[in-house]
Amino acid sequence: MAKITLKNLRHSYLPHPKGAEDFALKEIDLDWQDGGAYALLGPSGCGKSTLLNIISGLLHPSEGRILFDDKDVTDLPPDQRNIAQVFQFPVIYDTMTVYDNLAFPLRNRGVAAARVDERVREIAEMLEVTEMLGTRASHLSPDNKQKISMGRGLVRDDVNVVMFDEPLTVIDPHLKWKLRSKLKELHQRVKATMIYVTHDQTEALTFADQVVVMQEGEVVQIGTPVELFERPQHTFVGHFIGSPGMNVLDASEANGKVSFEGQAIAVEGKVTGQGGATQVGIRPEFVSLSNAGLEARVRKVSDIGRHSVVEAMVGDTSVKAVVEGDAPTQGEAVHLAFRQDQTRLYRDGWIATEASA
């Protein structure tokens, strides 16, 4: 178990990177607290797998250092870092039994047979695969194979961190949910630091205490699921998290006054900075239909069960609102109200309002 520190980490897959665009990872400074459950969330190609492989030692970063508990491990190979990694596709040793698969990492490290047996049975119990211990691993179903892959990561009690690289990709939807709650339960039992890489916000938000959102090789925001949802630091986070994502509306700002489609908009607090491209961000959950406010025409209504998503046009801009109860019909003229304490201004993508007291 250890605290993991990433210092000024940069990585490029090119031998001689020139500009910032050549870097798959641009300047990462991060601390992962011991025993935390983290998710690394971002779209495909944002550099999250690269970051993971750098922590595990499968990749050597172009620049920067990796510290485990203040010990520099940047130049150590994976097996000396005491980490475990679970891959997108289950990696199992086909010719071995489930038992031998689980015992493999321990036996390679010369752990005594009695101790191996004890650990393997303990982990098998946790993963509910005890009755499969004698079966050949190649005969298992994909979800059980993935469980064994996880088990091999968890079987060593000295691992610094267990990393999951989109581990549920090949699992059937109804089993995904089961495995995810299993993972959460495992984290509470083994108390190891866990980093879970995914592009699926549901997986990230249900698993992690802290979510790290990445975009184009940069960390955009680190926070609890609630923080990410309620106060996105960047329009990307607003877009990416939530379903539907945040409304990001082109707006103009002058002397702290914000207006959208020619109408003044009240934002949460004092506007900071100046210049740049400005946008208003508000989650559809905080847009409501009212008697006064922005005039809009309903373009589309999607019923998503308990509530409806209403897409309305204010001038040429579409604004989404989540409406409970009776929804307006298509073509109807409505008025939209923005809840002030949830309305924020973004300047060049980054938040530019102070939180209301």
Added chain:
Amino acid sequence: MKTENQKAWFFVLPVLLLVAFNALIPIMTVVNYSVQETFGDNLFFWEGLGWFEQILRSDRFHAALGRQFLFTFLILIIEVPLGIIIALSMPKKGIWVPVCLVTMALPMLIPWNVVGAMWNIFTLPDIGLLGYFINNTLGIEYNMTRSPVAAWVTIITMDVWHWTSLVVLLSYAGLVSIPDAYYQAAKIDGASPWKVFRYIQLPKMKTVLTIAILLRFMDSFNIYTEPFVLTGGGPGNSTTLLSIDLVKIALGQFDLGPAAAMSLIYFAITLLVSWLFYTLMTKDDAK
């Protein structure tokens, strides 16, 4: 109610005819010869299983069969490990991949009788590059027309040169299909290079290796052209493999009955060994 008609047979008919002409009829001709005796003039006398009994009891057949098994065993024990080692040391990406692959494929593209002739000249003690080098530069006596050991060394070397590439190419195909994640997981699990080979590479190559061994077994067990051109079965009978002996009986002595019986026994042995091997290798997967 399903409507039944027999029209489907017409679709199978062309295949049946083809198979009949290229396999069934020739084999039945051989079966026909194997139970009869002829003295020419197209006159045949019923012989029953006599020829089979004669062949199975013949020392000459036992000796040829023994040489055949020894030959196949030797080339397999050399070509399979060597092929795997070469495949393992070949690059996985980059411009050297096509270079290696083409170089590897070259020996297999050469016609079999040319291979025999090439090696015949190559090993001649007076003018052959290899033969001259061994005899005169190294001072070791090496003449495959005189020494059975030299003859055996030569036909084995020739086969290894000609066919190891097949094992290499098949093993290589198996190796490149292993996803990187397996190697990464093994690294993290702290597996030694030997364990990576034993538990990842070998199991993943198993299917292609089974095919490689099966192909090499059948080809080497039926080998004719190359040793015939190279040694003609000599010196003496020391490299007279089954096929060479068979041709001697059939075309040299024109003993059609015994030759037919021997062909069928030969065929049965090849089939039996191939079947046994394949069944054993695929037994685990079926479970």
